[in-house]
Amino acid sequence: MSGTPRKREVTRRGRVVNTKRWDEFECPECSAHNPWDDGFEQGDELFCSWCGEVWLVRLIPESDPPRFRLESQ
Numbered sequence: 001m002s003g004t005p006r007k008r009e010v011t012r013r014g015r016v017v018n019t020k021r022w023d024e025f026e027c028p029e030c031s032a033h034n035p036w037d038d039g040f041e042q043g044d045e046l047f048c049s050w051c052g053e054v055w056l057v058r059l060i061p062e063s064d065p066p067r068f069r070l071e072s073q
């Protein structure tokens with residue numbers, strides 16, 4: 001796995017879903033703060049620059065403002 005984050009996956013199935021981009025996350029594994037210059041959104045794969053753990057971005061339903069959780073891969 002290259003660790004390159006994919007962009008613009010929101011238009012999957014040709015339909016724009018509730019989209020929101022974030023530009024940083026805190027690693028659930030080691031609590032490191034990871035700035036993500038390109039931004040990420042739900043469905044993207046992230047990796048912690050400290051411990052190398054890979055995470056999948058999941059939007060928390062009905063969160064306002066939109067929030068995400070990270071799922072271990």
Ligand SMILES: [Zn+2]
Pocket residue numbers: 027028029030031032048049050051052053
């Ligand atoms: Zn980490």
